[in-house]
Amino acid sequence: KQEVTQIPAALSVPEGENLVLNCSFTDSAIYNLQWFRQDPGKGLTSLLLIQSSQREQTSGRLNASLDKSSGRSTLYIAASQPGDSATYLCAVGDYGQNFVFGPGTRLSVLP
Amino acid sequence: SQTIHQWPATLVQPVGSPLSLECTVEGTSNPNLYWYRQAAGRGLQLLFYSVGIGQISSEVPQNLSASRPQDRQFILSSKKLLLSDSGFYLCAWRDRGYTEAFFGQGTRLTVV
Numbered sequence: 001k002q003e004v005t006q007i008p009a010a011l012s013v014p015e016g017e018n019l020v021l022n023c024s025f026t027d028s029a030i031y032n033l034q035w036f037r038q039d040p041g042k043g044l045t046s047l048l049l050i051q052s053s054q055r056e057q058t059s060g061r062l063n064a065s066l067d068k069s070s071g072r073s074t075l076y077i078a079a080s081q082p083g084d085s086a087t088y089l090c091a092v093g094d095y096g097q098n099f100v101f102g103p104g105t106r107l108s109v110l111p
Numbered sequence: 112s113q114t115i116h117q118w119p120a121t122l123v124q125p126v127g128s129p130l131s132l133e134c135t136v137e138g139t140s141n142p143n144l145y146w147y148r149q150a151a152g153r154g155l156q157l158l159f160y161s162v163g164i165g166q167i168s169s170e171v172p173q174n175l176s177a178s179r180p181q182d183r184q185f186i187l188s189s190k191k192l193l194l195s196d197s198g199f200y201l202c203a204w205r206d207r208g209y210t211e212a213f214f215g216q217g218t219r220l221t222v223v
Contacts (some may be wrong), residue, residue: 036214098160
């Protein structure tokens, strides 16, 4: 059974810092991995999708990497801003049409 | 472009009452549809998913059921709510072929 963990559980940084969020999964037989952002009381907003054949994806200040063999993905946020404050979730897509979520990293960017 | 609608946004229901949450998707055909629950301080738990009309797979035995009466409509139901059914319910969709998943804005259900 696929298990997904995220480290750290919470992170507080001053504005302008570059930061890395980590996601680990136990079963490397994945089809893709997706990073989401969730604001308090809101739904999930898709940030980046990485297919299993890809190594990384970039969107603006965000860069996500995938190392399927080691069961890890990282989300890199450059020049963090207070508006980046949210919970970041990674989800691993398996071949059974499902995706399994990690518990999330709660990010606070202080002005 | 594709959009997903989920309603209501908030709901307060007494224990033992029925439940019906609706999710519809526009701008796509034959999507995979999902219901997730997010309990306070916990991760997202997959409840049901559907790959077609009338096809429902349940991931967790519970007091809830799901139905897909139309291609782009997914309904989460309960005949009698329990206190433990409280939580944040999220509907999601994605096209076939393991593409990007998109979520609705969620329904905050409080059972009192």
